[in-house]
Amino acid sequence: MRYVEWEGPAGRTFVLVHGLGGSHANWMLVAAGLSVHGRVLALDLPGFGRSPLAGRSPGLASLRATLSAFVREVAGRRAVIVGNSMGGTLAILQGALEPHTVEGLVLTCPALPVSRAAVPSPVALGSFTLYQVPVVGEFVVSQRFARVPPELQVRIGFRILAGDPRAVGEEVVRAHAEILREHARDPEAAAAFVGAARSLLRLLWRPRAYRHLMARVRAPVLLLHGRRDPLVPVAYARQAVVENPSWRLRIFPDLGHIPQLEDPERWLARMEAWLADELPAPLSEPAPTLPTPA
Secondary structure (H helix, E strand, O other): OEEEEEOOOOOOEEEEEOOOOOOHHHHOOOHHHHOOOOEEEEEEOOOEOOEOOOOOOOOHHHHHHHHHHHHHHHHOOOEEEEEEOHHHHHHHHHHHHOHHHEEEEEEEOOOOOOOOOOOOOHHHHHHHHHHHOOOHHHHHHHHHHHHOOHHHHHHHHHHHHOOOHHHOOHHHHHHHHHHHHHHOOOOOHHHHHHHHHHHHHHHHOOHHHHHHHHHOOOOOEEEEEEOOOOOOOHHHHHHHHHHOOOOEEEEEOOOOOOHHHHOHHHHHHHHHHHHHHHOOOOOOOOOOOOOOOO
């Protein structure tokens, strides 16, 4: 497991969880700002970024177990878990299944239950349909890794995900391309991506079960969403807060699926306002030891 750390006040720890196909670099523009409020840890999940799959399962259950172990063993205390896209889903699962490990959740365009309220973009629907087809999904992703230069892959991804891709700076493109160049050498990279995508889709297409898990979250929740998100329609976010009225929703009218990279200052401002309103001042005494689940 690879992760990056930014030191901060000892009373609070943030654990940042990337989305499908992402890495710790997804948080490169906001991590330092968050470190004013506590220690910041941004991990690469197994099979993504610089963490090899190494024979582990890329399914959500395994990734969630990895996140749980990371919170216990590296964070060492209850954490504010900050997740984007699939990382937001993992944060919800952690909050539902092991609430004693979670101080709060910040969900940035999380993958939410499929609803009749809206339909994702045709590009998103087409891509995820391909990923679900046995053999075909692995072939498509492996060919992309082998034949498309990393920088071009990154630019295409941001063109799809961002409300305005021009808002994503060149330093962000270069950092993501460098990590992707290393990641593509992992022989299990395609299997990790497709396996995680299929597992995520299985949960999204079981909206009743997913909503039941969302309702079990007891920690304070901030939901940040871009109105121009092509993958997770903003209608899904609005429905989530109707069903979970204690959650706080803030919508960025001009941003897409990666607000923390599109407008990091606005993302941080919403985050800091929520911290001030919803979470008590962090404790200065040593962190308690988290129990290991049975």
